[in-house]
């Protein structure tokens with residue numbers, strides 16, 4: 539079912555009739571060149587239709603276009619260089635099409651462009667992010683998720699002064715992350731996960747508006763930057779599945795808005811800062827598969843919001859955080875294969891949505907409680923020093939080896 543192209547500038551009766559005609563035909567075929575009659579057109583939205591064929595090489599016959607939205611169609615071939623001549627363009631949405639050619643560097647000439655979306659164009663010939671794109675000094679949103687980007691990021695990425703959201707996830711980018719990126723004052727979201735980026739991450743961070751950093755699933759190495767501790771708006775830090783080493787900086791433990799801390803499967807060592815997230819409403823704490831030692835921070839669930847505690851396969855010792863005893867949001871506690879000892883805070887067992895508790899291969903000593911959350915579906919506590927009552931009625935128990 540075709541939707542009418544929307545327009546904010548139907549200046550002429552001719553254009554009005556044209557749209558009626560388009561509605562009557564109601565058959566999206568190739569790009570409707572008849573629209574060229576409406577040379578004053580500023581706003582064209584043909585998104586979510588079934589248009590096929592190429593975007594015409596003379597698309598600049600609509601020189602006043604400010605919004606060109608062609609997302610969710612079957613446009614194929616190259617994206618024409620002529621798009622770079624639509625000098626009034628503010629918003630260019632080309633995501634989810636069937637382009638099987640190239641992306642023109644001329645897009646970098648669109649000096650008024652604020653929003654560019656090329657995501658989910660998985661048939662593009664593998665391409666490098668053109669350094670010309672970094673001339674887009676008014677661009678706020680750059681989305682090129684899962685669109686066959688390869689090679690290195692342009693070193694000039696940090697010149698895109700207006701950038702607020704960058705999404706280049708699910709590509710094959712390699713090389714290092716340009717240091718300029720973390721200096722951008724207005725940047726709030728960085729999604730670079732699932733690429734092949736390598737080397738140390740930039741240690742100097744002045745992008746104080748950052749709220750999400752997700753650079754997980756790359757080959758990044760070196761220390762976690764101290765400066766992340768200055769990002770008071772940060773809610774999500776995802777560094778998992780990389781080669782980060784060294785200790786978790788104490789400064790990160792003081793972030794007031796952190797909700798997700800996900801650093802599992804790296805080479806992190808040392809102890810976790812004892813005051814970690816004392817003042818934030820943490821929801822996810824995932825540090826498994828590192829070489830961390832010492833205690834888990836006591837305050838992980840100060841606000842009762844913690845949902846997942848995943849810390850298995852480290853060398854953690856000491857007792858479980860006492861705040862787990864008053865942690866109504868808890869759904870998962872996975873701390874197997876450490877050297878934890880002492881009692882389990884008894885309140886933990888009554889968290890109403892507690893689903894999985896994996897504690898095998900530690901030195902935990904307590905008795906199991908008589909009251910246990912009804913929602914528990916998985917409990918593994920073998921190779922510990924539990925004693926006493928063994929509750930019944932949970933689907934899968936693995937208590938072997940307790941003594």
Ligand SMILES: *[C@@H]1O[C@H](CO)[C@@H](O)[C@H](O)[C@H]1NC(C)=O
Pocket residue numbers: 571572573574575
């Ligand atoms: C409108 O566009 C069609 C197709 O491009 C063309 O044949 C026709 O001459 C145009 N009419 C005017 C008035 O420009």
Ligand SMILES: *[C@@H]1O[C@H](CO)[C@@H](O)[C@H](O)[C@H]1NC(C)=O
Pocket residue numbers: 541583584585586607
């Ligand atoms: C363009 O059209 C699509 C599909 O109808 C719609 O989802 C989208 O919100 C429209 N864009 C704008 C800016 O209104």
Ligand SMILES: *[C@@H]1O[C@H](CO)[C@@H](O)[C@H](O)[C@H]1NC(C)=O
Pocket residue numbers: 622623644647
């Ligand atoms: C685009 O920019 C290049 C130089 O960066 C220039 O050669 C070309 O003429 C520009 N095109 C337009 C349409 O402005």
Ligand SMILES: *[C@@H]1O[C@H](CO)[C@@H](O)[C@H](O)[C@H]1NC(C)=O
Pocket residue numbers: 614615638
């Ligand atoms: C691109 O896709 C179109 C439409 O499916 C097809 O006709 C054309 O041959 C393809 N071109 C290349 C280079 O694969």
Ligand SMILES: *[C@@H]1O[C@H](CO)[C@@H](O)[C@H](O)[C@H]1NC(C)=O
Pocket residue numbers: 643644646647669670
């Ligand atoms: C891309 O940028 C380079 C260097 O600034 C310039 O020489 C070239 O003309 C630009 N290309 C286009 C197509 O704008």
Ligand SMILES: *[C@@H]1O[C@H](CO)[C@@H](O)[C@H](O)[C@H]1NC(C)=O
Pocket residue numbers: 631633653655657658681682683705
């Ligand atoms: C851009 O594409 C993404 C996919 O990366 C989509 O989820 C998002 O809604 C698009 N953004 C806009 C502003 O259209």
Ligand SMILES: *[C@@H]1O[C@H](CO)[C@@H](O)[C@H](O)[C@H]1NC(C)=O
Pocket residue numbers: 660661662663664684685686
């Ligand atoms: C583009 O990327 C997709 C995965 O996102 C992949 O399936 C496809 O083979 C790639 N195309 C080329 C030409 O490399």
Ligand SMILES: *[C@@H]1O[C@H](CO)[C@@H](O)[C@H](O)[C@H]1NC(C)=O
Pocket residue numbers: 699700701724
């Ligand atoms: C950054 O954001 C502020 C506040 O929205 C705005 O005034 C400023 O122009 C932006 N900076 C750039 C370089 O766009």
Ligand SMILES: *[C@@H]1O[C@H](CO)[C@@H](O)[C@H](O)[C@H]1NC(C)=O
Pocket residue numbers: 688689690712713714
């Ligand atoms: C990035 O990948 C390209 C091939 O796509 C290769 O030529 C280049 O050497 C790689 N660069 C790095 C830094 O690994």
Ligand SMILES: *[C@@H]1O[C@H](CO)[C@@H](O)[C@H](O)[C@H]1NC(C)=O
Pocket residue numbers: 742743744765768
């Ligand atoms: C981060 O804070 C430390 C002091 O807490 C300061 O020395 C450093 O310059 C700050 N970095 C930035 C980028 O503001």
Ligand SMILES: *[C@@H]1O[C@H](CO)[C@@H](O)[C@H](O)[C@H]1NC(C)=O
Pocket residue numbers: 828829830851852853
């Ligand atoms: C834990 O420490 C022991 C000895 O101190 C060491 O052999 C083992 O490899 C460490 N485990 C991890 C996961 O680092």
Ligand SMILES: *[C@@H]1O[C@H](CO)[C@@H](O)[C@H](O)[C@H]1NC(C)=O
Pocket residue numbers: 840841842864
């Ligand atoms: C448990 O946490 C709630 C808030 O989540 C707080 O009001 C209450 O005082 C805490 N109780 C104890 C015993 O710490």
